[in-house]
Amino acid sequence: MSCYLCGSSEFKYRDGEVRDNKELKIKECQECSLVYLSDFSHVDEGFYEDSNMHKSFDLARWNKETDADDKRRYEFTRELIKNKEILDFGSGNGGYLNYASKKAKSISALELETAISEQYKEYGIELFRDIKDLVKKYDVITMFHVMEHLPNPKEMIKQLSSNLKEGGKIIIEVPNSDDALLTLYESESFSKFTYWSCHLFLFNEKTLQELVHQCALKVDYIKHIQRYPLSNHLYWLSKDKPAGHQKWGKFLDSDALSDAYENSLASLGKTDTLIAQISKI
Numbered sequence: 001m002s003c004y005l006c007g008s009s010e011f012k013y014r015d016g017e018v019r020d021n022k023e024l025k026i027k028e029c030q031e032c033s034l035v036y037l038s039d040f041s042h043v044d045e046g047f048y049e050d051s052n053m054h055k056s057f058d059l060a061r062w063n064k065e066t067d068a069d070d071k072r073r074y075e076f077t078r079e080l081i082k083n084k085e086i087l088d089f090g091s092g093n094g095g096y097l098n099y100a101s102k103k104a105k106s107i108s109a110l111e112l113e114t115a116i117s118e119q120y121k122e123y124g125i126e127l128f129r130d131i132k133d134l135v136k137k138y139d140v141i142t143m144f145h146v147m148e149h150l151p152n153p154k155e156m157i158k159q160l161s162s163n164l165k166e167g168g169k170i171i172i173e174v175p176n177s178d179d180a181l182l183t184l185y186e187s188e189s190f191s192k193f194t195y196w197s198c199h200l201f202l203f204n205e206k207t208l209q210e211l212v213h214q215c216a217l218k219v220d221y222i223k224h225i226q227r228y229p230l231s232n233h234l235y236w237l238s239k240d241k242p243a244g245h246q247k248w249g250k251f252l253d254s255d256a257l258s259d260a261y262e263n264s265l266a267s268l269g270k271t272d273t274l275i276a277q278i279s280k281i
Ligand SMILES: [Zn+2]
Pocket: 003, 004, 005, 006, 007, 008, 029, 030, 031, 032, 033, 034
């Protein structure tokens, strides 16, 4: 398999393991630095429709887990979506849209997972199952942690951009392949924890920019975001385990420290998360 972005067949294997499938390897293109799994055949039609991503399905727990991200995304987009018609692609449990409904003119969702239909009814969110079912154009289309799951992300971005109004924006959030725990601190335990069979591609600032460019669209900006605070990183390096922010965050993390740490990592391009705003040329 040659590189999806640049066509090069030169790659190196990254250290680490895919936590739920030890047969998969993690490749990094030597030409453009795109990170991708050695095989995609485990992702086929229907893969995302039936709780594959959320095997032990517990909606209350899922809502609790995503609430901090839902709020952060709402704060990030609140001015952009004011009185606008928005679509969230891969909307999960609908937590972001539930917040967004306070500001937006209308909210719609596109989600394959079938177990969440009831919650969408409760929130009053219009839910689509297939991109082909979309009947109108939107001011803002959001994709939070979706792109890395798609076997052909360019095709999806192109299709979505055809559902964008003139002057409309697409917001894409993805995990950063240059995450400091992988490429700066080189945590062995984290590299055996973070890779997942559902994440077919991982992008950094450069490869995300190139992906959008190849869709004949324009990147307005790419912002570096650090979702996990310093306590989480220290815990990985000290204890080789996740969730350090829940153990040490109370006495270690503050808004000032988290902002400063985010800025330091951003200056290196090594935050854990990237957000891009995209528009038509
Ligand atoms: Zn490449």
